Amino acid sequence: MNETEFSLLNILIAVIGGAIRVGTPFLFVSLGECLTERSGRINLGLEGTLMMGAMTGYGASYLSGSPWLGVMAAGMTGVILGGVHALLCQQQKVNDIAVGIALMLLGTGLAFFLGKPLIQPTAAHLPALHLGSWSDSPVIQAALDINVLFVMGALLAPAMAWFFRYSRWGLYVRTVGESADAARAMGLNVNRVRMYSTMAGGFLAGVGGSFLSLYYPGGWSEGLSSGQGLMAVALVIFARWNPVYCLYASLLFGAAATLGPTLQSIGMTWGYYLFHAAPYVLTLIIMITTSSSTRLLSGMPGQLSNVK
Amino acid sequence: MKKNEVDNKRRTLLKGALAVGMATALGGLLPSKAWAKKKVGMGFIYVGPRDDYGYNQSHYEGKSSLAKLDWVKAVDQENVPETIEVQKAMESMINLDGIQIVFPTSFGYFDPHILKIAPKYPDVMFLHCGGLWDAKKHPKNVGSYFGYIDEAVYVAGIVAGHMSKTGKLGFIAAMPIPQVLRNINNFTLAARSVNPKITTTVVFTGGWSLPVKEAEAANSLIDQGIDVLTCHVDSPKVVIETAEKRGIYSCGYHTNQAVLAPKGFLTGAQWNWSKVYQDYAEMISKGTKIPNLVRGGFKEGLVTSSPYGKVVSAKAKEQADKMRASFMNGSMVVYKGPIKDNTGRVVIAAGKEYKQTDIWLEGMDWLAEGVIGSTKG
Numbered sequence: 236m237n238e239t240e241f242s243l244l245n246i247l248i249a250v251i252g253g254a255i256r257v258g259t260p261f262l263f264v265s266l267g268e269c270l271t272e273r274s275g276r277i278n279l280g281l282e283g284t285l286m287m288g289a290m291t292g293y294g295a296s297y298l299s300g301s302p303w304l305g306v307m308a309a310g311m312t313g314v315i316l317g318g319v320h321a322l323l324c325q326q327q328k329v330n331d332i333a334v335g336i337a338l339m340l341l342g343t344g345l346a347f348f349l350g351k352p353l354i355q356p357t358a359a360h361l362p363a364l365h366l367g368s369w370s371d372s373p374v375i376q377a378a379l380d381i382n383v384l385f386v387m388g389a390l391l392a393p394a395m396a397w398f399f400r401y402s403r404w405g406l407y408v409r410t411v412g413e414s415a416d417a418a419r420a421m422g423l424n425v426n427r428v429r430m431y432s433t434m435a436g437g438f439l440a441g442v443g444g445s446f447l448s449l450y451y452p453g454g455w456s457e458g459l460s461s462g463q464g465l466m467a468v469a470l471v472i473f474a475r476w477n478p479v480y481c482l483y484a485s486l487l488f489g490a491a492a493t494l495g496p497t498l499q500s501i502g503m504t505w506g507y508y509l510f511h512a513a514p515y516v517l518t519l520i521i522m523i524t525t526s527s528s529t530r531l532l533s534g535m536p537g538q539l540s541n542v543k
Numbered sequence: 544m545k546k547n548e549v550d551n552k553r554r555t556l557l558k559g560a561l562a563v564g565m566a567t568a569l570g571g572l573l574p575s576k577a578w579a580k581k582k583v584g585m586g587f588i589y590v591g592p593r594d595d596y597g598y599n600q601s602h603y604e605g606k607s608s609l610a611k612l613d614w615v616k617a618v619d620q621e622n623v624p625e626t627i628e629v630q631k632a633m634e635s636m637i638n639l640d641g642i643q644i645v646f647p648t649s650f651g652y653f654d655p656h657i658l659k660i661a662p663k664y665p666d667v668m669f670l671h672c673g674g675l676w677d678a679k680k681h682p683k684n685v686g687s688y689f690g691y692i693d694e695a696v697y698v699a700g701i702v703a704g705h706m707s708k709t710g711k712l713g714f715i716a717a718m719p720i721p722q723v724l725r726n727i728n729n730f731t732l733a734a735r736s737v738n739p740k741i742t743t744t745v746v747f748t749g750g751w752s753l754p755v756k757e758a759e760a761a762n763s764l765i766d767q768g769i770d771v772l773t774c775h776v777d778s779p780k781v782v783i784e785t786a787e788k789r790g791i792y793s794c795g796y797h798t799n800q801a802v803l804a805p806k807g808f809l810t811g812a813q814w815n816w817s818k819v820y821q822d823y824a825e826m827i828s829k830g831t832k833i834p835n836l837v838r839g840g841f842k843e844g845l846v847t848s849s850p851y852g853k854v855v856s857a858k859a860k861e862q863a864d865k866m867r868a869s870f871m872n873g874s875m876v877v878y879k880g881p882i883k884d885n886t887g888r889v890v891i892a893a894g895k896e897y898k899q900t901d902i903w904l905e906g907m908d909w910l911a912e913g914v915i916g917s918t919k920g
Contacts, residue, residue, distance in 0.1 A: 249763055257755060351592065354592055355594045453758070456778060456780070457591070492755070496756060500746055500763040507749070
C-alpha cells in the first residue's frame with residue numbers, strides 16, 4: 236500500500252514536471268498573443284513564428300556555440316515576422332486573420348526550407364536549474380530540472396499584468412485595443428502601437444520556439460511543433476486576455492499533453508488515444524463553453540471583434 | 544507610359560528565362576534518352592527528410608551507396624506526402640529523368656498511389672518498401688521488398704537483458720500495427736531469455752514523428768525506473784538523446800545512432816538497403832527479371848546490428864554474437880511455443896513454431912508476456 240502511495244506521488248510530480256516542460260512554449264506564445272490581442276489585433280501567424288524561432292535559435296546556437304545567442308536570434312526573427320504582420324495589416328482592407336494564416340504557412344515553410352542542414356547537427360542546449368538537488372529521488376530531481384526560460388516566463392506573466400494595469404504604455408495598448416477612435420482622440424498613433432505590440436508578441440513567440448529546439452525536446456526537426464502556436468491562440472481566449480491566467484492555462488495544457496505518455500508508462504494501458512487527444516479536446520471544450528451568441532466574452536478587447 | 548515600358552521589359556525577361564529553361568530541360572531530356580540504354584535509372588521517394596537519423600535516412604544511405612556505380616543514375620525526392628503528390632513525383636521521375644525503377648519507400652504510398660500509376664507505365668518497375676504486394680490482385684510491374692529487422696531487434700534485446708539492472712525496459716512506439724508489435728515482442732522475448740523477470744513498458748505516441756510526445760514518454764518511462772530504452776518511431780533522435788541526458792542505456796533503430804549517445808548507447812537494429820539497391824541495379828543491367836517479392840534478415844544482408852557501445856559487457860557481446868550467428872545459419876526461430884500473451888492466453892502452443900517467413904506473423908495483434916501495454920487504445 237505504501238508503494239502505491241509513493242507511485243501516486245511520483246505520478247503527480249512527474250505530471251507537474253511535464254506540465255512545466257511542455258507548457259513553456261505555450262506560455263511564451265500565449266503571452267505574446269495576449270499582448271498583440273490586447274492591442275486589438277489577432278496574429279494567427281505565431282505558429283509560423285514559433286517554427287522560425289525554433290529553427291533560427293537552433294542555427295544560431297549551433298554556429299555561435301551560445302544557446303543564449305540562439306534565444307536572442309529566435310526573438311529577433313519573431314520581431315521581424317511580427318513587423319511584417321503589422322505592416323500588412325495596417326494597409327487598407329486587409330484582414331488580419333488572413334494575413335496571419337499566410338504568415339503561418341510562410342513561417343513553417345521557410346523554417347523547413349532553411350532548416351534542412353540543421354536536422355543532423357547537435358547544438359549547445361540551454362542549461363537547467365537543478366531545483367531538485369535537495370531530494371534523493373531521481374524522479375523529483377528530474378521533474379525539478381527547470382529551465383531558466385520558464386522562470387523568466389513565469390515572472391513575465393505578472394509583470395505583463397502590471398504593465399497593462401498600471402503603466403502608461405500599458406494603458407496605450409489597452410486603449411488602442413478597446414477603441415481605436417478613443418485612442419485617436421487621445422492623439423495616439425493606433426498603427427504604431429499595434430505594430431510595437433505585434434513585434435513584441437512575435438519576439439515572445441520566437442523565444443517560445445527556441446525553447447522547443449534548444450531545451451525540450453531539443454533539436455530541430457520538421458515535426459517539432461504539434462500546433463502549439465495555434466493552440467496558444469485558443470489558450471489566450473481561455474485565459475480571458477489576462478497574462479497571469481495565461482500562465483495557469485499553459486500549465487494546464489502542458490499537463491494535458493503529458494497525461495497520455497505518463498499514464499502508459501505507469502502501466503495504465505487503456506484509452507491512450509483518448510488521453511493523447513486531451514489537449515485538443517480541452518481546446519474544443521473551451522471554445523464551446525466560452526462562446527455565446529448574445530454577448531461578447533468578458534475581458535475581450537473591443538476592437539478584436541472588428542474584422543475589417 | 545513608363546510603367547508600361549517596365550512591364551514590357553519584364554515580359555521579355557520572363558520570355559527569355561522561359562526559353563533558357565526550356566533549352567536546359569530539353570538538353571537534359573535528350574541525352575538522358577540516349578543514355579537510357581547504358582545507364583540504369585533508379586528513383587527514390589521519401590516521406591520525410593533525408594537526414595532524420597531514422598527511416599528516411601536509412602533509405603538515403605542506400606541510395607547514396609549507388610554513387611560508386613558509375614553506370615547507375617540515381618535521383619531522389621524527400622518530404623513527399625502520402626497524397627497525390629507522390630503520384631506526381633513518380634511521373635516526373637519517369638518522364639523527365641528516364642527512371643526505369645521507382646522506389647516509393649513509405650508505407651502509405653502503395654494504395655492507391657502506386658497501384659494507380661503502375662498500369663500507365665508497364666515498362667517501369669515500381670518497388671514498394673513494406674510488403675503489401677499480392678500476386679493475385681496487383682500489377683506485374685509492382686513489387687515489394689522488406690527486411691526482417693526484428694531479428695536485429697532480438698539481438699538488441701539480448702544485450703538489453705544483460706545490461707539492465709532494474710529489470711525494466713522501455714519501448715516508445717508509434718502505433719500498434721503488426722510490424723511494431725513484432726519488434727516489441729522480439730525485444731521482450733530476447734531480454735526475458737536472459738532474465739525471465741524482465742518487463743518492457745510500452746508507450747504508444749499515436750504518430751510517427753511527434754518529438755514532444757516522444758521526449759515526454761521517455762522522461763516518464765525513466766521516472767518509473769526503466770534503465771534501457773528503445774523505440775520504433777520515424778526518427779529515434781529525440782528518444783536516444785533524452786535517454787543519454789538522463790543517464791540510462793539506449794538501443795537504436797533504423798540507422799546507427801551511436802554518436803547521439805556516446806555514454807549509454809548499447810547497440811541497435813539497422814536496415815542495410817545498400818545491399819538491396821545494389822542488387823536491384825545489377826539485375827536491371829544484366830536484364831534479369833526482377834522478383835516481385837524480396838525478403839530477408841541477417842542472412843540475406845538486409846539488416847545489421849549497430850556496433851556495440853563502450854559500456855556493453857563482454858558476456859552480453861558474446862551472447863549477442865552467438866544469437867546473430869544462429870540467425871545467420873537459420874537455426875533460430877523466435878516464435879516457438881509455448882508463448883503466452885500478456886493477458887495469459889496461450890498464443891502459440893507448445894511444439895508449434897512460426898518461422899520468420901510465416902505470413903501469420905505479419906498479422907500480429909498481441910503483446911507477449913512481460914510487455915506492459917495494450918494493443919487497443
